[in-house]
Amino acid sequence: MKEGPDIARIGMLIGDPARANMLTALMGGQALTATELAQAAGVTVQTASSHLSKLEDGGLIAQRKQGRHRYFALADAAAGTLLESIMGFAASRGHLRHRPGPKDPALRKARVCYDHLAGDYGVRMLDSFVARGAITSDGENLSVTAQGHSELAGLGLDLSPPASNRRPLCKSCLDWSERRSHLAGTLGKALLQHFMEKGWARRGDESRAVVFTPEGERQFLSLFPI
CATH class of the missing domain: 1.10.10.10 (Winged helix-like DNA-binding domain superfamily/Winged helix DNA-binding domain)
Known part of the structure; x- marks a missing residue:
């Protein structure tokens, strides 16, 4: 055995x-x-x-x-990360199930991946953080810099996790549609909650899509320029 x-x-x-x-x-x-x-x-x-x-x-x-x-x-989040990774692997090998329809562009633009933002906007957010030095990236390992802590505090985000929370603050998650990494972890969850509490975005009807309002989109693109 x-x-x-x-x-x-x-x-x-x-x-x-x-x-x-x-x-x-x-x-x-x-x-x-x-x-x-x-x-x-x-x-x-x-x-x-x-x-x-x-x-x-x-x-x-x-x-x-x-x-x-x-x-x-x-x-838990580990199960979500596992499934998104398998989806990314399947997509990278050409194993796709395509159902044409209006939901496809919306899901690729922005969607929920367990409890954080995925899709084009999820990847853009991580890329923007890394490009301006708010997050450092070494493959799958991500760390929030002093500059990043300052920026996130300015958004009103508390990055002090409960003592019982063993989930990493920030983690990369392979995006199945973009085939690149988006931001997961407690920070990814907090940011998605922030967008929704601000009224910038909402969950799509019977879909994993995240729909941004015109004002929400303006705010998001201003916060995360490429």
Whole structure:
């Protein structure tokens, strides 16, 4: 018997088309019901329940209960990072499922990747931070500089994570559509929340797309010039 992490089990869980569609639906960061995930996967609710049980046992999703209702979400940020990385790898090898329609440009421009901004705008944001010295980048390792801390404090962002939070402050995440890195970690999450609290952006209807208002777009492009 071989020792070490069982990547075959994770591959099997993600590799099923119905489960892959469920996980992709959960990449929007929202908790969904079994019925909603059954619709995303194109299966019956009974079949979806079986898939969800396997995903929960495998540590990819977690169940939340609210009254009589049950919701499912990705287990944590690590699961989101894993899925986005696999999407990026698949895209770089030409393994794409193309469904032409109006959502395509919106998703490529700006979308939610678990809890942070992805797409063209997500990549632009990280590129701009690095270009002006607010963040230093060494491959996958990112660090906020003194200048960066000053800029973020000016936006009213508190970069002091709770003691129980083991998630890195900033981390690169491979973007499946741009095939380059965007900003993840607690900073990526805080910035997306900031845009939405300011009213600059909102979640798209039944989509992972992030839609910026005209004023929000002006503010975003001013903050993150290239």
